[in-house]
Amino acid sequence: MAAELPRPSSAGRTRARHLTGLAARYLLLTVLAIIVIFPLYITIVNSLLTPGQIAARPPKFFPLHPQWDTYSRAWDVGHMSRYLVNSAIVTAFITVGQVVTATLAAYAFAFLEFPFKRTLFVVFLATLMVPFEVTIITNLTTVTSLGWYDSYQGLAVPFLATGFGAFLLRQAFLQVPRDLQDAAELDGYGHWRFMLRVAVPLARPAMAALSVFAFLGAWNQYLWPLLVTKDDRYRTVQIGLKQLRATSIDQVNVTFAGVMIAALPLVILLLFFQKQLVRGLTAGAVKG
Amino acid sequence: MGRVVLDHVTKKFDEVVAVDDLSLEIEDREFLVLLGPSGCGKSTALRVIAGLEDPTSGTVTIGDRVVNDVEPKDRDIAMVFQSYALYPHMSVRKNIEFPLRTRHVEPADRQIAVNEAAVALGLVGLLNRKPAQLSGGQRQRVALARAIVRRPAVFLMDEPLSNLDAQLRIQTRAELIELQRNLQTTVVYVTHDQVEAMTMGHRIAIMNDGVLQQVGPPQSVYERPANLFVARFIGNPPMNTMEGRVVDREGVRAVEFEGGCLPLDPAHAAAAEASGAKSLVVGVRPEHLAFSDDGALHAVITVVESLGHERHLICRLTDGQMIIVRQGSDVPRPAEGTAVRLAADPMHLHVFDAVTERRIDPR
Numbered sequence: 022m023a024a025e026l027p028r029p030s031s032a033g034r035t036r037a038r039h040l041t042g043l044a045a046r047y048l049l050l051t052v053l054a055i056i057v058i059f060p061l062y063i064t065i066v067n068s069l070l071t072p073g074q075i076a077a078r079p080p081k082f083f084p085l086h087p088q089w090d091t092y093s094r095a096w097d098v099g100h101m102s103r104y105l106v107n108s109a110i111v112t113a114f115i116t117v118g119q120v121v122t123a124t125l126a127a128y129a130f131a132f133l134e135f136p137f138k139r140t141l142f143v144v145f146l147a148t149l150m151v152p153f154e155v156t157i158i159t160n161l162t163t164v165t166s167l168g169w170y171d172s173y174q175g176l177a178v179p180f181l182a183t184g185f186g187a188f189l190l191r192q193a194f195l196q197v198p199r200d201l202q203d204a205a206e207l208d209g210y211g212h213w214r215f216m217l218r219v220a221v222p223l224a225r226p227a228m229a230a231l232s233v234f235a236f237l238g239a240w241n242q243y244l245w246p247l248l249v250t251k252d253d254r255y256r257t258v259q260i261g262l263k264q265l266r267a268t269s270i271d272q273v274n275v276t277f278a279g280v281m282i283a284a285l286p287l288v289i290l291l292l293f294f295q296k297q298l299v300r301g302l303t304a305g306a307v308k309g
Numbered sequence: 310m311g312r313v314v315l316d317h318v319t320k321k322f323d324e325v326v327a328v329d330d331l332s333l334e335i336e337d338r339e340f341l342v343l344l345g346p347s348g349c350g351k352s353t354a355l356r357v358i359a360g361l362e363d364p365t366s367g368t369v370t371i372g373d374r375v376v377n378d379v380e381p382k383d384r385d386i387a388m389v390f391q392s393y394a395l396y397p398h399m400s401v402r403k404n405i406e407f408p409l410r411t412r413h414v415e416p417a418d419r420q421i422a423v424n425e426a427a428v429a430l431g432l433v434g435l436l437n438r439k440p441a442q443l444s445g446g447q448r449q450r451v452a453l454a455r456a457i458v459r460r461p462a463v464f465l466m467d468e469p470l471s472n473l474d475a476q477l478r479i480q481t482r483a484e485l486i487e488l489q490r491n492l493q494t495t496v497v498y499v500t501h502d503q504v505e506a507m508t509m510g511h512r513i514a515i516m517n518d519g520v521l522q523q524v525g526p527p528q529s530v531y532e533r534p535a536n537l538f539v540a541r542f543i544g545n546p547p548m549n550t551m552e553g554r555v556v557d558r559e560g561v562r563a564v565e566f567e568g569g570c571l572p573l574d575p576a577h578a579a580a581a582e583a584s585g586a587k588s589l590v591v592g593v594r595p596e597h598l599a600f601s602d603d604g605a606l607h608a609v610i611t612v613v614e615s616l617g618h619e620r621h622l623i624c625r626l627t628d629g630q631m632i633i634v635r636q637g638s639d640v641p642r643p644a645e646g647t648a649v650r651l652a653a654d655p656m657h658l659h660v661f662d663a664v665t666e667r668r669i670d671p672r
Contacts, residue, residue: 200394203361209382209411222398 050256061284068277075273091278098269099279100253104261107173108240109286111257114177115239116232123186123231128216130187131194132202142191148184155247164249171252180239186231193227194220229297236290258283310372311462312337313358318367320353320519325608327353329519331367340489340496342510344503346542349518351499355465358497360387372462382411384463387456391468394450395455396439401427402436403524405454412459426454429488448479453485457492464489466498470505482508502544507531511611515539533659537666540659541594546633549651550592552663555581563589564660568626569606574655581660583672584611588663595635597657608632610643624649 067075069087095101129135130142141309160179172307197220205215221228246257256264291298313335320328328350335341342353356362358369360381360646368375376384387408395404405426409419427433430450440448449469456464470487471479486509489496500506506513507527514524515538523535534540540548551565555578562578564569571591573581581589598606608624617637622634622643634651636643660669 198392198394200390200392201396203356203359204388204390204394205362207359207386207388208408209380214411214665219396219398 034167064277064280068274068281070101070274072271072273075229088274091272091274092282094269094272095265095275095278095282098275099261099265101258101261101265101279101282103253104256104258105282105286107176107255108258108283110173111176111246112236112239114173115180116235118177118181119183119186119227120232122182122219123190124185124216124228126182127194128212128220131197132212132215132220145184145187149188153245157244160245161248169249171250171255173255175249176246176255176257177239179245180242182237183235186235189231190224190227193224197223201306226297233290233294233298237287240287310337312370312372313463313495313497314370315354315358316368316370318354318357318364318369320350320362320366326519328357328364331516331519331521333514333521335367335495335497338493338495340486340498340509340511342506342513343497343499343516344501344506344510344513344542345516345522346501349516351501351516352467353519354516355388355467355497355499358463359386359465360384372476379452385461386463386465387459387461388467388636389424389452389456389469391471393440393452393472395448397440397471398438400437401432401443401451404431404440404451405436405458408455408459415670422458423454426458428637429457430454445473446481449473449481453488454579457488458638462495462505464494464496464498466496468500471500473504478505481508485509503545507543515542533668533670534592535668537590537592537661540661541666544594546595546635548592548659549595549598549632550590550661551591551626551630551632553587554588563605564658566591567628568608568630568632571605571653571658572655573658573660574671577658577660577669580669580671584662584669586662586664586669588664589669590661590663592659592661593631593653593657598632598634598651600649601652602650604650606632606651606653608649608651610645610647610649611647614641624651637658 063082066082067083068091069084069089070081071088074084126145130138130145164175164179165168167174170180201219202215205219210218227246241259242257243259246260247263250256251258262276262279262283266276269275313333315331315333317330318328319326319348331350331354333341343354345351353362355362358371360376360379364377368377370376371384371386396407405423406419409422414422423436424433427436430453432447432450432454434615435443435447435451440451443451449472452469466485470481473481482505498509503567510527513527513530514526515522515530517538523530523539525533530539531543534543534548537550542548551564551566551568551571553564553570555562555573556565556570557563558565558570558572561572562575562582563572564581571593573591604628608626610622610624612623614621614623617638619638620636620642622636624632624634626632632651661667662669
C-alpha cells in the first residue's frame with residue numbers, strides 16, 4: 022500500500038493557484054502580443070525577401086538572404102525623402118496646432134467662468150460623435166475656395182483643433198487644485214502666466230499624450246491628403262506609398278520596405294512616449 | 310500698517326448668504342482668529358479680505374485704503390492655505406521665491422530673502438527638494454516661508470494646521486505664535502478648532518451662519534459668552550445647558566427645569582426677571598459642577614472618561630438629560646452607576662433668553 026502523501030498546506034495551495042493564474046495571464050498576453058506584432062513582423066520579413074520568395078508557398082517567415090537594397094530602392098524610386106518631409110511638416114503643424122488650441126480651450130473650460138460654459142462644452146463633446154467623413158465635403162469646398170488646394174495649409178488647417186484634445190486637457194486642468202490658482206492670483210499671476218507657468222507644467226503628461234495622438238492621427242492620414250493634393254510637391258508619405266505600389270507593381274518587396282520607412286517615425290515616437298501615452302489614457306481613471 | 314476693517318460686509322453666492330453684514334476691526338499687529346463650524350462663512354470672510362472674492366456689499370479697508378477695487382496682489386497681504394498650495398513642479402526654493410519673482414525683485418535680493426526665510430523656518434537643507442519629497446510639517450513651513458518672504462502687512466491663514474497630525478499641530482501652533490511675535494505683523498487666522506483659537510488669538514471672532522456672534526479675548530469669550538451658540542461652541546467638554554423658568558424656592562430664586570433646579574444669585578435673578586424672558590436657558594461649565602450632599606441636581610454617573618490629568622463624568626439627570634462634570638484626577642474615581650447630587654456656584658451660572666438666545670447679565 023502506497024504511503025499517504027502529505028496534504029499540501031493552505032499557503033502552498035494559494036501559492037500554486039497564484040502561479041497558475043500568473044502563467045495563464047502571461048500566456049494570454051503572449052498570444053495577444055503575437056497577434057498584434059505578427060503583421061509588422063511579416064512586413065519586415067517581406068521587405069527583405071525577393072518577390073519570388075514572397076509569392077512562394079509555403080510562405081517564408083525568416084529571410085535567410087536579406088535583400089537590404091530594397092530600402093534604398095524604395096527611398097529612391099518612391100521619392101520617400103520628399104514625402105517624409107511633407108508628412109513631417111504637416112504633422113508638426115497639426116500636432117502643435119492641436120496642443121495649442123486644446124490648451125487654450127481646455128483652460129477656458131476648466132478655469133474661466135463665462136455664459137453658456139456647460140452648453141458650449143457639450144457642443145465641443147458632440148463634435149467627437151461626428152465622423153470626419155461627414156464634414157469632408159464641406160471642408161474640401163472651404164479649402165478649395167480659400168485657394169488652399171495643393172498647399173500645406175490645406176492639409177493641416179482643418180485639423181488644428183479637436184474636441185478630444187480640449188476634453189483631455191480640461192480633465193487634466195481640473196486636477197489642478199483651486200488653491201494653487203488662488204495662491205498664484207495673490208502672487209500677481211494673471212490667467213496667461215498661471216496657465217503657462219503652473220497649469221501647463223502640471224498637465225504635462227496629458228499634453229504629451231495629446232501630442233502623441235495628434236501625431237499618430239496626422240501622420241496616418243490618407244483620405245484627406247489624397248483629396249486636397251494633386252501636386253507631388255505636397256503629397257504626404259501615405260499617398261507616396263500608394264504611388265510606390267503602383268510604380269513597382271512587380272517589386273512588392275520594395276513596397277514593403279517603403280511601408281517600413283513610413284512607419285519608422287511612429288515606432289520611434291511610440292518607443293519614446295509610450296509611458297505618457299498610457300498615462301494620458303488612464304488619467305483620472307484612478308485616484309492618484 | 311496692518312489694520313484691517315470690514316464694514317458691513319455681505320457676501321452672497323446666488324441666493325446663499327455666506328457672510329451677513331460683517332463688521333470687524335482688526336488692529337495692527339493683532340492675531341485675530343475667525344472661529345466657527347464648517348460653512349459658517351469664516352473662510353469666505355478671509356477670501357473677501359484677500360480679494361479672492363468680491364463682497365456683495367460693504368467695504369474692506371487694509372491700512373488706510375479701501376481695497377474693494379484693489380487686486381489681491383496689491384493688497385499687501387500673504388495667504389497660507391489649508392492645502393499649503395505649493396507648486397508641485399517647483400523646488401522649495403522656487404516655491405519660496407515665487408512671490409518675489411512676480412514682483413520682479415532682483416535675483417540677488419531674492420536669494421537673500423529666500424535664505425533668511427529658510428533659516429527662520431528650518432528649511433535650509435530642503436531648498437532643492439520638490440514638495441512631494443517633504444513631510445506635511447515641512448510643506449507647511451514652506452507655505453509659511455513663501456508668505457513671510459514678501460513681508461506683507463497682513464497674513465491670512467486658512468486652517469493651516471488642520472492637515473497636520475496632533476503632535477505636530479501643537480508644536481507648529483507655538484511656532485506660529487512666536488513667528489507672529491517676531492514679525493510683528495497682523496494675522497487673520499481661520500479655524501474651526503477652538504483650542505487653536507483659544508491658544509493663539511489675541512482676540513477671537515466667532516461666526517455662525519455667516520453672522521458674527523461675538524468678538525473678544527479668548528478668556529473673556531469663554532467666561533462671558535454673548536449667546537447660547539457661543540456658550541455651546543466654546544469649551545471642551547461643552548457647557549451644560551438646561552431650559553427652564555425662574556421660580557421661588559424657599560425664598561431663593563432658582564431656575565427650574567425638568568431634570569432639577571439651580572439656584573441663581575439675586576442679581577442674576579433680578580436681571581432675568583427684568584428682561585421679560587418667558588423661558589430661560591441656564592448654562593454651567595463642567596468644571597463648575599461639583600458633588601455636594603445638598604446639591605439640587607440629582608444625577609446618575611453613566612460613563613467615566615479618564616483623560617489622565619482629568620476626568621469627564623457623563624451623568625444623566627432624572628429626566629434623562631445628559632450633563633458633563635469635569636473632575637480632577639487627584640480625587641478617587643467614582644464608579645459608573647453611582648447616584649450623586651451635584652451643585653453649581655450661582656456666580657458661575659450663565660443665563661440666556663431661550664427665545665433670543667442672548668446672554669442675560671446681572672445688573
